[in-house]
Amino acid sequence: MVQIPGPSRLVLLIALGVSGCVRVGPDFQAPGEAWVDGWHSPALEQVSQPRPPPDPRQWWQVFADPILDRLIAEADANNPDLKIAGLRVMEARAQLGIAQSGRYPQLQQASADSLYFDHNESGGRNPQDRHFWQHSAGFDIGWELDFWGRFSRAIESADTAYFAAQANHADVLVLLRAQMADSYFALRTAEARLRIARDNARLQKRSYEITERLFTSGESAELDLQQAKTQYLGTLSSIPELESQVLRTRNALSVLIGRPPGQLPELAENEGLIPLIDRVVLQDVPANLLLRRPDVRAAELQVAAQSAQIGVAEADLYPSLSLLGSIVWTASSLDGAPDSLDLIGGPSLRWDLFDHGRIKNNVRVQDARLQQLIVAYQDGVRQAAREADDAASSLIKSLERERILGEAALSAERSLTLANAQYREGYSDFQRVLDAQRALFAQQDAYLVNRSTAVSNLIALYKALGGGWYSEQPLVDPTTRQQMQQRTDWGDVLDEPSRPPAGASPPEDKGSSDE
Template identity: 50%
Template sequence: MIRAAVRPGARPLAPALLVSAVACAPLGPDFSEPHIDWLAAWQPDLYGQVAPDPQADDIGRWWRRFGDPVLAGLIEQARRENPGLRIAGLRILESRAALGIAVGLKYPQLQQINAAGAYVSEYIDGGPDDGHREFRTGDIAFDIQWEMDFWGRFRRGIESADAAFFASVANQRDVQVLLAAQVATLYYGYKTTLQRIAIARDNVAVQQRSLEITRKLFESGQESELDLQQARTQYLATLAIIPALQLELTRQRNALCALLGRAPGELPELAGIDGSLPPADRIALPEMPANLLLRRPDVRAAAWQAAAQSAQVGVAMTDLYPAISLFGTVGWAGNSLDEVGDVSSLVAGPALSWNIFSYGRLENNVRVQDARLQQALENFQARVLDAAREIDDAASRMARTAARQRILDESLAAAERSLEIASRRYREGYSDFQRVLDAQAALFAQSDQAVINRGDHVAAVIDLYKSLGGGWRAATIDGIIPPAMRRRMRERTDWGGLLDAPLPAGPERRAEP
């Protein structure tokens, strides 16, 4: 829940209250992650597709459960080379630098050296000093000003920047989740397409033999031209499917190239693979889905974004109160005139600045920030709902494709038997050639559908792992910034130690279901 520490419209009644304000907590709400009321009761069986197992491996490397080293290698390459993941890593670095700016505001905000020198040439007309005079002047001063953090402006600013930093870490993890799922989906989509091409070619070979038989029978006068043209039509229609599947294969390969940070072209890693797909097994989870849902990186990012915005409400509230500062100046001024000596000065004291007539600007800015906070809270709630929906959709898709696969396998067996019977009856003269053509078409359709559905089931498994938030690992500074990129950035800018300092693990905000 959000607890408002100070009413947005409240103002101190007298400057004497400043003394007590020093010990006060920062203005604005203290953030606490909202409780998801329905989550405690949401313990779905996910259509029997999930098997709870406390001994199960963590889903952070779920693709290893498929036992496919080519897929594992592609995902590791994508983690190293994907441009989107690099951008997400650089945003961590950006937010880290922004946090450094916020921390720096705790200290004197103005620390400035001012210096000036001048050559003066004067012409005096009349009087005792009539004539021309030349002299030089110079001055130097060190100014310092420190706004005291009575109302928590800078503390809330650090709180907001800190939460934004951890939100960028969570976003980078979310990109890892999406990237692993995309690579796996395209990889098994590619293998599914290979299977479909193989099936199409097998059927083309069968139909080509039938075409040759009908051509010979037609040329010998034993069959009509109708049988020949029907066989030829079916053969060419099946043959025409192969270029379309090859186009899909190219698109899938090029999409994989993009994820790997490569130009479109051949992928040597795919050269030796076949169209085999992993078995359709249930997923073993070490924890309940509700617990995994709350650790999804995008859910965590939404929580951190709400925390960052909560602190901005407090920052806006501080504008309603006077800013109390300490200032000081140490200066020296001199010139070349003998009759005027050099001057050294020391000036110090407090300063107060208070926008007492803002015509509603400051109050409305607090309201703007509070409305944005409520939006962030609603976004967090919506993100949790979407996560639950995605988990349920993926599990339902797994269950339905598994059930459909059993039916399609039986249908495929029936189609194979039907073609066998139709071919035998045609050879024996008990049925016409149309029955053979129909059986061939049915076999091809059922074979293709069975492979497509098997690929859909694998894609559903991948979607379920993705929806559960599997597929990320904690970011390291070496992982988010490759050595070559770090070298280029150092050549452009003095990054101090930011390019080498380890990333903090950071707390994980979490609401218990």
Template identity: 50%
Template sequence: MNLCKTVKITCAAAAFLLAGCAPLGPDFKAPDTDWLAEWEPELYGQLQQDPAALNLSQWWTRLNDPLLNNLMLKARLESPTMRVAGLRILESRAVLGVASGLYYPQVQQVSASGAYVGQKRGGGTYRDFTSSDAAFNLGWEMDFWGRFRRSVESADAAYFASLANHRDVQVLLSAQVANLYFAIKTTLQRIEIAQSNLALQRRSYEITEQLFTQGQDSELDLQQAKAQYLSTQASIPGLKLALQQQRNALGVLLGRAPNDLPELADIDSKLPQLDAVSIKDIPTNLLLRRPDVRTAYWQTAAQSAQIGIAKADLYPSISLFGTIGWSGNSLKATNDVVSVAAGPSVSWDIFNYGRLKNNVRTQDARLQQALEAYQMTVLNAAREIDDAASRVAQTQASQQILDDAVEAAERSLEIATRRYQEGYSDFQRVLDAQATTFRQSDHAITNRGDHIAAIISLYQALGGGWQEAEIDNVIPQSLRELMAERTDWGNLLEEPLHAPTDTSSTTTSPSTAPEQGNNP
């Protein structure tokens, strides 16, 4: 009775002390980004704030291209990069489970042993006896200094970081698929322009060759026409090479082998006419919601908790232990023995020669590095938004000029051809007009492709293109079945993913810090 009473008193005291002791180390606070309050990006009128605007989670649907929508869907389902990001979420969930398990008794051990002894003596007599014992040991290190709480806090933040990283992969993948898709269409149109001009130049070359053969024209016109024709012809293989490389790159994003894109069999070269980007919120708020910024935020929170873990090693470890044992043998002269032991234990690494203190310093330095990395991530995000908006504005301004230049070049070619046919000018004027028309047409379509790429970059810079992670779309069912056959995953392969609570504040602790939705 005295033993049981002692154990109860010890456990109650430990629970009281545990509840009243705050974890060591700093409580995480959101990094300071006060400069964002006064930041006014040079958006050059490209962003129209509209409360009724659709969110940016599927910004590509604004382009009204069913083929692109289909490719986006398949990329999210089939991309190896997306699968890796999903598996990192699963890994972080398992790590969180490891950290949470430290709250329970760390030692739960059952041991048993037995022995048999046989002896043969003189006269043929034989004597034997057996002995056996069993014990159950239980040890629980109390989280007196918050070591385990900080471990769970760190693992929790790392889990949220993996969710944010998965969103960041979605943003990047969406932009890459769209960029390659429209790069393919742009290259197809450039090939069409080159082939159209090639046909025109071939006709001119044939005319000059016929005139030269008949002695009606000089060889100079013939060679110049031939050189221009061959130069245009030589540009087409390079464009076809670029087209093949773009197709292969898109195939990799979809987890396909080269030349395995039947979806592009009926693709055309038509490029969309895009309007200005409309958003619901101001760019500063969108910047703070970018998945890469959120990833850096949670990584910083995870590292902050590591300081408390390191500091806990400086203090004594207080544990409760208990043992129930039994031993017996076949000898009648002795009785079976049952033993019970329980009580507290203290261990303290006193002579660590500065190792533990330097580990605290190491974790603090890593926290400061994470804070600096967060600030750099925010700065780069602001730069990318401003650069993308500026690029949209400049390519749009250039497009009208280039379209006018194409129109002027085509008119110049028409006039030069008529004057040559009427004998008012030499053939060199026709060749110059043909070269100018080809060059200006190619520049115009290249700039149009650059303008589309700039708008895609702006959507990416604003953090658009991600959707909430669900276990079914994070890891495909077939892959989960394969992993379940290999390892017992319990419920981790089926349980819903829990995202952080969405709040309006950005200065709370990691357990309640915001993870704003993709709802610009």
């Protein structure tokens, strides 16, 4: 057993007692916004209802569309952006493990050497050659004590960065679900507009054929023929663009769910169906929902991580105390050379006294970065409130316009029926029929576009309130997990972190997850 001298024991006990007792740098202060507590949106209150749906985490179920449900489930499993976000959580978890290693001796190094000596002594009475081997083995240990909280602050920063990565993953989920629903109903809208365009083109083609026969027989002027032809070809020309829009939107959906661009056979059902939901279901008051938005939570956690980085930088202003120790064994094949075992140990004090402002300016750099993140967080909360209020107001106005356009479409359809009857009976010219056909197509198309806008505003409102942040899918899918484990020893880092219970809000507490 190695005996440590009395003075060294005293230094060790003092070092261990003081280590970790002081942590320089600011403690995290939540960058809250005072106005949020009393914030409310009259528009949001008008379109909300406090009744929970079957699953509060899956707002798209309000559309009662099983095809959309299946597509979102497939996107959860295969979307590349979501996979990358899950892998960044694992990266942050590994970074946390690196930071936690600072609790233990930073230097733990074993060494072994075997050296061959060919020593030739010439001259003198007994010149001789000496050939021998010298072997040595040693173990060095160095432990910088955490006097000023350098390592505990680094762990604090990495811990909150890990939770920020989880919040960013939840934010990708929110955006993905909203983008999936928006693209899906954009596709249904394009299909419905295409159907209306084809129906109107067939109607106008019949009118064109009638005027053509009348002109050939001499019963109608060429003007009626050319006007009917112009209107028919104009409507016909809109069909290729709508067909292209259907193909582009379908390809976008394919990529979102991790498939190559192409046909989606399941979309044959419910073709052109656009639902109309006039209420959003809330699980809490809007102010709380804003603060629980994953991107807002991620911004707050990034502030916490950067706050700890100030303490890491500030610790460099003070001396560092390390405990150093070595055990060295030496042996030689030279006759008469003794073997030796040396034990070396003691404290080491280092202090960078003349850094020409490098350390202080590094502290200032970290503080400036912290203030930038605080401003970004505060702006993020304001932007979240704006998005929610804008979406709610737009939804209200879209619903008002939907009722007006619905009546206008019915009136246009009735007008065309009357215009056709009066033209056949000779009470009006063909121009009134053309005007009625044009008005019908325009009103029907405007009605579909506005209905799609209302659905988009509803989706935007759920996105603005952070809906859809939870998924049952693992952060790393089994195929990717197996591929990574074949390359690298990941230990238990790829194991899933604990998930909140069903129906719970995103986690708000921070704490070390990998002790």
